[in-house]
Amino acid sequence: MGASREGAPRARSRPTRRASMADVAALAGVSAQTVSRVVNGSARVEPETALRVTQAMQKVGYRPSSAARALATGHNRMIGVISFDLKTYGNARALEAVVDAAQGRGYSVNVVTASARTRKAVAEAFERLGRHDVDGVILNQADALDARLALPSGMPVVVVDGDDDSRFPCVQTDHGAGAAAAVEHLLGLGHRTVFHLGGPADSFPARHRSEAWLRVLAAAGCPVPRVVYGDWTAESGYRLGRSLAERPEMTAVFVANDQMALGLLRALREAGRDVPGDVSVVGFDDIPESAYFPPPLTTVDQDFGGIGDTSVRLLLDRLAPGELPDGEGESGGTTYIAPRLVVRDSTAAPAGHQAPRT
Amino acid sequence: MGASREGAPRARSRPTRRASMADVAALAGVSAQTVSRVVNGSARVEPETALRVTQAMQKVGYRPSSAARALATGHNRMIGVISFDLKTYGNARALEAVVDAAQGRGYSVNVVTASARTRKAVAEAFERLGRHDVDGVILNQADALDARLALPSGMPVVVVDGDDDSRFPCVQTDHGAGAAAAVEHLLGLGHRTVFHLGGPADSFPARHRSEAWLRVLAAAGCPVPRVVYGDWTAESGYRLGRSLAERPEMTAVFVANDQMALGLLRALREAGRDVPGDVSVVGFDDIPESAYFPPPLTTVDQDFGGIGDTSVRLLLDRLAPGELPDGEGESGGTTYIAPRLVVRDSTAAPAGHQAPRT
DNA sequence: TCGCCGCATGTTTGCGCAAACATGGGTGCC
DNA sequence: GGCACCCATGTTTGCGCAAACATGCGGCGA
Numbered sequence: 001m002g003a004s005r006e007g008a009p010r011a012r013s014r015p016t017r018r019a020s021m022a023d024v025a026a027l028a029g030v031s032a033q034t035v036s037r038v039v040n041g042s043a044r045v046e047p048e049t050a051l052r053v054t055q056a057m058q059k060v061g062y063r064p065s066s067a068a069r070a071l072a073t074g075h076n077r078m079i080g081v082i083s084f085d086l087k088t089y090g091n092a093r094a095l096e097a098v099v100d101a102a103q104g105r106g107y108s109v110n111v112v113t114a115s116a117r118t119r120k121a122v123a124e125a126f127e128r129l130g131r132h133d134v135d136g137v138i139l140n141q142a143d144a145l146d147a148r149l150a151l152p153s154g155m156p157v158v159v160v161d162g163d164d165d166s167r168f169p170c171v172q173t174d175h176g177a178g179a180a181a182a183v184e185h186l187l188g189l190g191h192r193t194v195f196h197l198g199g200p201a202d203s204f205p206a207r208h209r210s211e212a213w214l215r216v217l218a219a220a221g222c223p224v225p226r227v228v229y230g231d232w233t234a235e236s237g238y239r240l241g242r243s244l245a246e247r248p249e250m251t252a253v254f255v256a257n258d259q260m261a262l263g264l265l266r267a268l269r270e271a272g273r274d275v276p277g278d279v280s281v282v283g284f285d286d287i288p289e290s291a292y293f294p295p296p297l298t299t300v301d302q303d304f305g306g307i308g309d310t311s312v313r314l315l316l317d318r319l320a321p322g323e324l325p326d327g328e329g330e331s332g333g334t335t336y337i338a339p340r341l342v343v344r345d346s347t348a349a350p351a352g353h354q355a356p357r358t
Numbered sequence: 359m360g361a362s363r364e365g366a367p368r369a370r371s372r373p374t375r376r377a378s379m380a381d382v383a384a385l386a387g388v389s390a391q392t393v394s395r396v397v398n399g400s401a402r403v404e405p406e407t408a409l410r411v412t413q414a415m416q417k418v419g420y421r422p423s424s425a426a427r428a429l430a431t432g433h434n435r436m437i438g439v440i441s442f443d444l445k446t447y448g449n450a451r452a453l454e455a456v457v458d459a460a461q462g463r464g465y466s467v468n469v470v471t472a473s474a475r476t477r478k479a480v481a482e483a484f485e486r487l488g489r490h491d492v493d494g495v496i497l498n499q500a501d502a503l504d505a506r507l508a509l510p511s512g513m514p515v516v517v518v519d520g521d522d523d524s525r526f527p528c529v530q531t532d533h534g535a536g537a538a539a540a541v542e543h544l545l546g547l548g549h550r551t552v553f554h555l556g557g558p559a560d561s562f563p564a565r566h567r568s569e570a571w572l573r574v575l576a577a578a579g580c581p582v583p584r585v586v587y588g589d590w591t592a593e594s595g596y597r598l599g600r601s602l603a604e605r606p607e608m609t610a611v612f613v614a615n616d617q618m619a620l621g622l623l624r625a626l627r628e629a630g631r632d633v634p635g636d637v638s639v640v641g642f643d644d645i646p647e648s649a650y651f652p653p654p655l656t657t658v659d660q661d662f663g664g665i666g667d668t669s670v671r672l673l674l675d676r677l678a679p680g681e682l683p684d685g686e687g688e689s690g691g692t693t694y695i696a697p698r699l700v701v702r703d704s705t706a707a708p709a710g711h712q713a714p715r716t
Numbered sequence: 717t718c719g720c721c722g723c724a725t726g727t728t729t730g731c732g733c734a735a736a737c738a739t740g741g742g743t744g745c746c
Numbered sequence: 747g748g749c750a751c752c753c754a755t756g757t758t759t760g761c762g763c764a765a766a767c768a769t770g771c772g773g774c775g776a
Contacts, residue, residue, distance in 0.1 A: 068762030
């Protein structure tokens with residue numbers, strides 16, 4: 001790298017060295033420490049002095065160096081987020097929510113992505129994040145045990161929609177409650193049972209949604225149809241939906257996400273089965289498109305704002321108390337964020353059913 | 359490799375001070391500078407010495423402090439990205455692409471979001487980013503002139519899908535080419551003209567798509583229908599689509615994005631107009647759902663990977679040459695990333711048309 | 717009146733690292 | 747065989763900031 005030739009003690013001739021506290025201090029006729037106090041608003045400074053300092057800061061265009069501050073204080077006001085692909089609506093929303101919440105509290109967000117859900121890709125993502133001085137980490141759908149592999153020990157971690165690990169606080173959409181609401185809605189409409197098009201088995205939210213579906217069916221004493229598992233894509237919903245569409249006894253389906261529901265709707269349409277006339281369908285996620293599906297989809301809306309706020313708050317709480325008193329990582333509880341059933345036009349009482357209960 | 363309990367020479371008073379180069383150096387019996395050389399792989403170090411150092415690093419669980427490095431070197435290996443809402447597919451994809459590209463080059467990404475497209479919200483986003491020591495900034499759809507308001511002068515900037523500013527390199531999807539391909543596809547099918555459902559007027563991509571639509575129509579001597587402008591949402595597509603659906607002369611529509619196209623499709627269906635039998639529709643974005651729309655949508659696929667790679671490369675190029683030789687910000691060119699028309703089932707020759715040209 | 721206290725501010729120090737310069741032993745070259 | 751040079755490594759310094767401690771001054775209670 002070229003520049004910075006001169007051996008002069010000061011870099012006067014360098015292009016434009018950023019103004020430092022010393023520059024501001026000199027201009028304002030105070031010590032650097034006083035400038036620091038003004039910047040941080042912390043200690044008591046004579047208003048008049050503060051004003052002089054503020055003016056000097058503006059004059060030289062002073063911006064604090066977060067690197068220097070981080071070095072001196074030991075933290076960075078930056079959190080790391082580990083996310084899977086942002087093509088998936090939920091992941092993008094969760095990231096956005098975390099960014100907003102962090103910004104609201106004066107923290108910035110360093111994002112790393114794991115390209116695939118393989119152990120190798122995940123480990124690499126952690127490793128990348130570990131190289132930066134983040135104060136804490138939010139894992140989105142990454143198994144906590146993976147985190148321990150590559151994250152520096154002692155790093156505060158909050159897990160979102162991942163397996164609860166007694167070591168870390170965990171924030172989850174209450175997938176169980178959402179799925180239960182969906183299934184109960186269908187049963188309440190009078191359907192004898194509810195089929196299920198599940199998400200990938202290695203996905204935490206998918207598992208919880210499927211489990212709740214099964215639980216509600218069992219509790220209601222309904223016959224339990226065999227589950228088929230897709231991969232979240234509309235393509236898989238379509239592919240699996242074509243077989244499903246051939247089951248005449250199927251009058252209601254709970255699909256693990258909206259995109260697969262979209263594929264299923266197409267398969268049903270092609271098979272000549274009307275929705276909701278012949279078959280009712282419920283999705284999960286409430287993607288913006290789902291209100292305009294053919295027909296508008298009944299689905300479960302996740303509270304991403306709540307997830308972002310809660311996860312950031314939990315993380316920051318762990319930063320405060322004495323910078324990790326080491327033994328005190330006992331906060332392994334799980335916080336559930338309630339989702340909300342959004343009823344639209346894809347669900348109705350089964351054909352021939354007279355008066356829907358409820 | 360979990361462990362790494364204590365064992366550090368220090369670490370008695372404070373919970374667990376992170377191992378520093380000095381610790382590693384002491385353990386390996388070398389100077390801190392030699393450790394630095396090993397860490398950076400830069401200078402020549404005796405292999406045997408390097409091995410000792412490496413082992414010492416592992417033993418004490420050494421991780422370099424990026425804050426200290428940033429302080430010493432003046433840069434952070436971190437770029438900032440300013441993005442609008444991540445609910446929008448394209449924004450999320452662009453962010454993901456930039457993150458991936460940056461990671462591939464050893465840079466991390468600090469994301470800030472602007473909640474709204476108001477000048478105030480955008481200025482705040484810039485301000486937030488300015489507080490962190492990023493080496494450069496990628497603006498996604500943020501007008502470059504806004505950047506100058508709040509970004510430190512001299513900060514390298516690359517603008518993605520924003521107004522070209524001779525001061526900054528600019529990377530854009532070739533919206534014009536994409537829109538032209540869409541319109542030409544429709545005309546080629548035999549349609550007399552093509553209607554247009556545009557995006558919001560304050561959006562750069564929307565403007566360019568609309569302009570190209572108009573240009574192609576004019577060049578082909580087609581009548582130019584009045585444009586209606588939505589806000590990217592399916593809702594607006596539906597709302598505006600209901601009026602559009604009443605125009606019997608309308609046989610082809612170019613819609614500025616897929617979500618609005620989805621709304622339009624619904625409006626057309628409700629109006630009893632078959633797609634593509636009565637009306638052909640082309641969208642833009644190729645969101646994952648569009649292949650399963652009723653009917654599968656002909657649309658324009660953006661190369662987000664190319665956008666990410668290119669924008670990061672351009673930005674990093676500007677970092678290298680002598681750390682901004684100040685006057686040398688002349689690289690104001692625009693790089694166009696070619697999109698690709700994806701033909702599906704929503705387009706066909708108009709009713710009564712015999713032999714589609716081409 | 718004296719002494720103590722609190723307040724505004726200054727001074728010193730060190731965070732962890734890398735750039736610049738220093739050193740000392742070996743090697744090649746004529 | 748002498749000198750120059752190179753290579754591996756050590757030493758010094760300073761990046762910009764904030765924590766800890768120091769200073770000096772004015773006010774207030776006894």
